[in-house]
Amino acid sequence: EMRWDMPTPYSDSTFHTRNIRLFADEVLKATNNELNITVHSAGSLIKHPEIKKSVRRGIVPIGEVLMSRLSNEDSFFALDSIPYLATNYQQARKLWQASRKRTEEKLSKQGLKLLFSVPWQPQGLFAKKKVKAATDLQGLKLRVYNKYTERLAQLLQAIPTQIEAADIATAFSTGRVDSMITSPAIGANTKAWDFLSHYHHFQAWIPKNMVIVNAKQFSKLSKDAQAVVLAAAKQAEERGWQMSEQETNEKVAVMKANGLKVVYPSDKLHSELSYIGHVMTKEWLNNVGDEGKSTLAIFKQL
Amino acid sequence: MRYFLEKIYKISGFLSAFCLIASCLIVFAQVLGRIIDKLYKLFTGEIIGLMVPSAADFIGCLLVSASFFGLAFTLNNRQHIRVKIVIEQVGAGWQKRLECFSYSTAVIVSGYFTYYTYYLMIDSLEFSEVTPGIIPIPLWIPQLAMLIGVAFFMIAAIDGLIKACCQPVKHQLLINAE
Amino acid sequence: MEIGLIALILTIVLFALLAAGVWVSIALICVALTAMVLGSPVSPGDVLVTTIWGASNSYELASLPMFIWMGEILFRNKLSEAMFAGLAPWLGRLPGRLLHVNIWGCGIFAAVSGSSSATTATIGKMTLPELAKRNYDEKLSIGTLAGSGTLGLLIPPSIILIVYGAATDQSIARLFIAGIVPGLLLLLLFTSYVIVQSTIKKTKSGGLVNTKITADEQYTFKEKVAALNKLLPIVFLIGGLIGSIYFGIASPTEAAAVGVILSLFITKMKGTLSTQSFIESIMAATSTSCMIIFILASAAFLTSAMGFTGIPRELANWIGQLQLSPVLLLAVLTVFFVILGCFLDGISVVVLTTSIILPIVESVDINPIWFGIYLVVVVEMSQITPPVGFNLFVIQSLTDKNILTIAGYAFPFFLLMLFAVVLMCIFPQIALWLPEQMNNY
């Protein structure tokens, strides 16, 4: 029998964590207790910033990471965080199909094997007021956490504001920030209605988490166990995409029930935002060059 | 040799204090930005949005540096916390033995720590790892600070071990009464 | 190897190393290394550097050295002395007198700082020398500090409530609000204890305070008003600190830098700040904080090592299988957390066990917000239990007293917190009433 410790960054009730626990159960059952994956959620074993490195160095054999966290190391990983490139699940699936192979190649250069990748929900804007047009965003303090969200804030003429994840509730309550862009799951789980009033279903982009495994440790498994893990991973990816999509409406409903006003953007606002997406896609292409071009070409053909 | 060692402790303390002051200034610049913004808004109704990009990342790196640089200085000043109940009760001979044992443990742990910190840093360099924020900070830089810090700490521990073992038994009481 | 046996070995190793006088941080690292070697196939060295790097590369933790620096500035430039001189005439008739400064000083400072180490170190730096100078009973002055310093965790802002909220998906805003009333309850319990103790001791042995000082008890009204003047700088400082957070100028972490700059400004204005006192304050802050952060980081490594061995997980699972009634469950959990809290630091206890404990707790219909507050009070108790209690370490670095003595002084306050836990179990509204008022928001 073999035990794999698996650090994950998010809490137990997050659908990503639930999906991963199901994956671990399946592997245990299908390998006849040969491979026992112990899930350590909410950064309890290793914190998010150190998870990828720890898997790469073999400190833990397997782990979960937000893919776009790697975008400073390689801009290619920012692909799923470009606004208005892929805004619904169908498009996001295609974008993932188009970029998966290259993502796997990049990870395998670091001795990592990608098992599966599951999306968050389409990103929406949480704010303390209703945003009807792009001009309403001007001068709004918008939470940014990387180059791309900062650029987005600049293009929206909002005020880029850095707030640490742990500080979000306090920062909103004391007025250091007015708005943030995140998924309905995060909004509902962190009970955003305690400090915010409006959720705008912008569907700006669909970021993904990925589950990676140390290639060396993976090759130490028996051939049968390897096949089981890969099959379970495939299933987990499929299930994860469904859970994510299914939860979108559920979580929006939860927020509504708790008094958060849900706003759908007008066509005008949508086209204004799409233009910004266009600008950012161009900038991204300038950053990554040919591999970006070929990936987007595949994406458009799908 | 003693001169060289004293120099190391001094540098250790100085670097640590420098990092603490630097992080304090960054944070305060951030706060000042917000105050100016508030005042500006009061008069013009607009905000400029002054901020130090990636402030939290810089502060995190400075905190690591401050914490590790200071270790040697603090050990040399005998300010690291230990439980002295037994050491204060036993006779001078045992005091010397326990003192040597404690310093040996510190030497082994800090040596082990230094060795692995070196590989942590080399790994970050090799894979050019950076922070995920607005300004990418190469991780090897604060990790180098950590490496220097634990290496200094190891030197201080070796120094302490030699002192503890070479001191004649009757002087031991004085050290611990400090 | 059997998990119980590993736990036993680790306990023995920890006690042996600490008794031998090995530095606390080094001892914690050794115990964690032993745990990794015995209970996990992973290379311990890599886990050691990864977790210690991750724990010390932290924005939230950055307020600790700055607050400690602030305390040093205030102490070295006679500001704390002025504060006591200003308060003394006003507290003359209250049994326990200036001891209450410890309690309420910590309470007020806890509204600025999210950690108990920073609260204890900053307030203690100012109060302990002054109380000693005035011949206050050491037992009570150290005890009140140890007990009230833990309130940094309960009164918002609180790092540990953020950790609990993030791990369990509870509203951090609600958790913060829920901590206020229990925090005040503890303050009142501590105050009452000091009043009762001082009254008893006075009748028994002619005074808690040295009789020479008793003569100073009589102040005219004029003197009292004049004394207020001495309080102005400290009121300005506290107002600036709390104001900076609640008016949205600084985050709780940033407030520490505001504190440093304000205290430098005040001492400069008063003319007491000199280059020498500046250098002394920064060097003292440097060594205290790097020592505490190294222990915290070592404790984070121990947390990870415990995660790899699975000891706390197994224990929590075992409690879950007992199928206890709510009251019995809470009783067992309290014992479990107190024992775990003897060896691990508070955040580790929360991080390692909530994933398993919370579903058990929710299955018997215990409110998760209430449970978070309960957990923090229990974790507060762990800050003052030996051998691993952060408030004990901080106070040892302030006073050079040994840990067991300090723990003994703090023990009545441990019991008072236990009493508060019992009260919270009987009247859950202590924690829940205030957040329930938020529903209309």
Ligand code: NA
């Ligand atoms: Na607090």
Ligand code: NA
């Ligand atoms: Na303890």
